[in-house]
Amino acid sequence: MTRAVVFAYHDVGVRCLSVLLDAGVEVALVVTHTDAPGETIWFDSVAQVAARYDIPAVTPDDPNTPEFVETIRALAPDFLFSFYYRQMLKAPLLALPRRGALNMHGSLLPQYRGRVPVNWAIIHGERETGATLHYMTVKPDAGHIVDQQAVPILGDDTAADVFRKVTCAAEITLHRALPGLIAGTAHATPQDLSQGGYFGARRAEHGRIDWSQSASTIHNLIRAVAPPYPGAYTTVQGMPLRILRSRVVGDHPAARASPTLYCDQDACHVLCGGGGTLRILELELDDEAIRPADFYQRYGAGPFPL
Incomplete structure (x- = not known):
C-alpha cells in the first residue's frame, strides 16, 4: 500500500485529502493548522476530515524542527503532499519521502508563483487560472509539473468565486495524476521560470x-x-x-x-x-x-x- 504524510489546510486541503483516501492511499499523518484567532473561517476543516477517518492530526508551530523531521522520518512515507499548507517545507523534510514531495498550487504554473495566487490573478485582470500539481523544491513553486487544470475567470467573478473553481480543479488534477504517481509512470515537466512571476502575501x-x-x-x-x-x-x-x-x-x-x-x-x-x-x-x-x-x-x- 502507498503511504503518505499530508500537510493540508483550507478547502483544497480537504478535497485533495479526500482524493487520496478514496484511492486507498494510507495517510499515516495529517499536518494542519490551528485556525488563527480573528480570521474569518469560511472554508472546510482538514482536521475534521482526519478525525472522520481516524487519522492522527497535528498542528506544529514549526514543521521544520529536527524533532518533527524525525517524527516524519519514522513514518517512512512514500509521498509527502502539501495541499494549501501555509508554511514552507524545508530541505530535510522534502528529502524524506521515498517517491517524492508534491504540492498543489492555485495557479497555472509558472504563472503566479508564491502567495494568494487567485487574488493576484484577478487583480491583474486574468481571464484564466487553475491548479497545478508539482514536485516541491527548496525554491517555492519551482519544481517539475506533473499535471494542471485550467478554469475560467469571468469578468465579475470575486476571489471566492474563483477559489471554488480552483478547488475543483485541484481535485480533478490530483485524481487524474494519482494513478500514475502510485504506479511510477507519471511524467514531470520542468518549469520555465522566465515565463512567470513570484508574488508575495497581501495585507488588508x-x-x-x-x-x-x-x-x-x-x-x-x-x-x-x-x-x-x-x-x-x-x-x-x-x-x-x-x-x-x-x-x-x-x-x-x-x-x-x-x-x-x-x-x-x-x-x-x-x-x-x-x-x-x-x-x-x-x-x-x-x-x-x-x-x-x-x-x-x-x-x-x-x-x-x-
Whole structure:
C-alpha cells in the first residue's frame, strides 16, 4: 500500500485529502493548522476530515524542527503532499519521502508563483487560472509539473468565486495524476521560470482604492479582495467606505481630474480618474451595510469627491 504524510489546510486541503483516501492511499499523518484567532473561517476543516477517518492530526508551530523531521522520518512515507499548507517545507523534510514531495498550487504554473495566487490573478485582470500539481523544491513553486487544470475567470467573478473553481480543479488534477504517481509512470515537466512571476502575501491595507486608476482596474481590485477577504476601501464624507461588489458600466479611456461618487434612488456610480464608470452594487459606510438607495436618502445625490 502507498503511504503518505499530508500537510493540508483550507478547502483544497480537504478535497485533495479526500482524493487520496478514496484511492486507498494510507495517510499515516495529517499536518494542519490551528485556525488563527480573528480570521474569518469560511472554508472546510482538514482536521475534521482526519478525525472522520481516524487519522492522527497535528498542528506544529514549526514543521521544520529536527524533532518533527524525525517524527516524519519514522513514518517512512512514500509521498509527502502539501495541499494549501501555509508554511514552507524545508530541505530535510522534502528529502524524506521515498517517491517524492508534491504540492498543489492555485495557479497555472509558472504563472503566479508564491502567495494568494487567485487574488493576484484577478487583480491583474486574468481571464484564466487553475491548479497545478508539482514536485516541491527548496525554491517555492519551482519544481517539475506533473499535471494542471485550467478554469475560467469571468469578468465579475470575486476571489471566492474563483477559489471554488480552483478547488475543483485541484481535485480533478490530483485524481487524474494519482494513478500514475502510485504506479511510477507519471511524467514531470520542468518549469520555465522566465515565463512567470513570484508574488508575495497581501495585507488588508493593500485594499485601499486608488481612484486615479481606470474603472476596470479598480473593479479588479474590488472583486479580488471582496468578502470573505477584507474588502476594498476608501473614504467619503470623512467616513470609511468599504465597497464589496461593483460592475463596470462604462470604461471609455477619458481621464478625469477629480474622481467623483454620485447617487440616485436606484444606484451609486463612480466616475474614475483613469477613465470609465463603476456601478457600486454593495457597500458598507462606517462599518454599516447600506443600500445605494439609503445612501441617497441620507446624503443626497452628490457629487462626492474621492
